[in-house]
Amino acid sequence: MGATGTGESRLSVDLATHFRGQIINSDKMQVVVYIEKILKTQRVPIIDGGSNSYIEKLVEDLVFMFKYKYDSFFIWIDVEQLVLNRRVDMTVNQMVKAALVDEMRQIFIPDAD
Structure with a gap:
């Protein structure tokens, strides 16, 4: 996560390359569906972009059950x-x-x- 221009997209590419990951733009409304598909291919889902409020909703909303289903961590880039x-x-x-x-x-x- 980070403001436009901080390098968060570049970091997501580097992480995806290093950890055999696949990037999901958090603006996609079906992020959880994409996560499930990526996990089935033995890759690491990396969520990039979108507003902080969307990411907060993804993590906290009980409908998504994100924080109960997935081990995750967040990187905030500040410049x-x-x-x-x-x-x-x-x-x-x-x-x-x-x-x-x-x-x-x-x-x-x-x-x-």
């Missing part, structure tokens, strides 16, 4: 604000260079200058 700002700025600059702004403008406001 100094200046470093985080620099990373996000670099990402936005890369998106602009890749013409993402022009692409979005055409989708949302086709006649915009």
Whole structure:
């Protein structure tokens, strides 16, 4: 878990590679179903992304029974604000260079200058 730009997605890839895991984006509504499928393949499910409130609901909600069914641990990545700002700025600059702004403008406001 961590804010956008902290490196949580990169860490999930590294963990999945090291532990023979498979990444599940926590925005998926059927996370528990995916966990069951991954466990059947002898892989380690790694939940990445999504809001903290969604992860909290996943863990605490009795409907999911997550905390009673699975051994789990959480990694919270925290980055100094200046470093985080620099990373996000670099990402936005890369998106602009890749013409993402022009692409979005055409989708949302086709006649915009």
